[in-house]
Amino acid sequence: MNAVSQDRVSPATMSSSTDSAYVxxxxxTKKFGDFTAVDAVSLDIRKGEIFCLLGGSGSGKTTLLRMLAGFETPTSGTIRIDGEDMSTTPPYERPVNMMFQSYALFPHMSVEKNVAFGLEQERLGRDQIRRQVGEILDIVKMGGFGARKPHQLSGGQRQRVALARALVKRPKLLLLDEPLAALDKKLREHTQFELLNMQQRLGVTFIVVTHDQEEAITLGQRLGVMNHGRIAQVGTPSDIYESPATRFVADFIGSVNMFEGQVSDEASDCVRIECRDLGCQVRAERAVSCGRGATVWTAIRPEKITIARQPPAAAGNGAAENAVRGTVREIAYMGDMSIYLVQTDSGRVLRVTLPNISRGGERPIGREESVWLSWHGSSPVVLTE
Structure with missing residues (x-):
């Protein structure tokens, strides 16, 4: 993961972060026999925002989405949408639509017929159906494809048709289950921004389920990270990336170097941690209430580590805070950046990423070179669980 997108706020959520929840x-809670798929989840989602539920396989995110749609009945708990209790309301009576991962287009119908299907079930007038279908196909940039069948479309075009069908009835809430999973990487990145533009134009609240970290960070104004049926953390993309609440969240979102250690000194604005497997003391400019001797974990993102042939000024030739000596074992060129795997003198391997910018006549650091790694005191995140 190269970068975290700047946090976005939709027009509908600009008034106040304390507005009552739309969802x-x-x-x-949802149980299947003795197995608890969703475990006492409480969550508020604002009107007009894109909220991403992010988690690995079996985390409970799709089951939660299906309960919102009405396809699964909760074992306990409540779901309110726009103030109304929808916990036991059947799917067809909810102001909700769902876009499935498979798109679920009717292969024998044209694009126009696929999009019009839901409107026809409501027995709307022919002219009104034609007008609404035309408007939504123009919005998703499929206006000239109405007569085609799904097999005559590319993957990206089928995704747009499925989105148009889900949006044509203007639901209050749109649920998207892995909406971009079937697209290749380049098309997926392009479609992410198209989804953002469409959502902002229509003002519909989106809840997106995905296992893809970059997709969630690009799309979501806020994220909910799920693990074992529970919400591990809710926040903006930058909050979750820069200040993860647990080891799971730190490790799940992006790349991270994580070390176990014991608190050796604690002050109001910083904490010092003795990390024996790293071979140095870590100073973190963050307040942590855990007491001396407590076991904690320090997380440092690869892009926050500096790599150099010479030791930082504070290190001299010996050990220092936030600095460690090591040997470059592997280098991977990734185009826009390079990844360095550095084995410290204590044996621990750290991951470091550097942008590939011009360094003039300086010779690049190579494999098996001896180097120093260092980081600023604001870089480490101290985790107690």
């Missing part, structure tokens, strides 16, 4: 999930 309110309270103590929601």
């Amino acid at each position: 309110r999930i309270a103590n929601l």
Whole structure:
């Protein structure tokens, strides 16, 4: 993961972060026999935002989405949408639509017929159906493809048709289950920005389920990270990336170097941690209430580590805070950046990423070179769980 997108706020959520929740999930639980798929989840989602549920396989994110859609009945807990309790309301009576990962287009129908299907079930007038279908196809940039069948479209075009069908009835809430999973990487990146533009134009609240970290960080104004059926953390992309609440979140979102250690000194604005497997003391400019001798974990992102042939000024030739000596074992050229795997003198391997910018006549650091790694005191995140 190269960067975290700048946090975005939709027009509908600019007024106040304290506005009442548009979707309110309270103590929601779903059990399948003895297995608890969703465990007492409580979550508030604001009107007009894109909220991404992010988690690995089996984390409970899709089951949570299906309960919002009405396809699964909660074992306990409540779901309120725009103030109304929808916990036991059938799917067809909810102001919700869902876009499935498979797109679920009817292969024998044209694009126009696929998009019009839901409107026809409501027995709307022919002219009104034609007008609404035309408007939404123009929005998703498929206006000239109405007569085609799904097999005559590319993957990206089928994705747009599925989105148009989900949006044509203007639901209050749109649920998207892995919406870009079937697209190749380049098309997926392009479509992410198209989704953002469409959502902002229509003002519909989106809840997106994905296992893809970069997709969630690009799309989501806020993220909910799920693990074992529970919400591990909710926040903006930058909050979760820069200040993860747990080891799981730190490790799941992006790359991270993580070390176990014991608190050796604690002050109001910083903490010092003795990391024996790293071979140095870590100073973190963050307040942590855990007491001396407590076991904690220090997380440092690869891009926050500096690599150099010479030791930092504070290190001299010996050990120092936030500095460690090592040997470059592997280098991977990634185009816009390079990844260095550095084995410290204590044996621990650290991952360091550097942008590939011009360094003039300086010779690049190579494999098996002896180097120093260092980082600023604001870089480490101290985790207690």
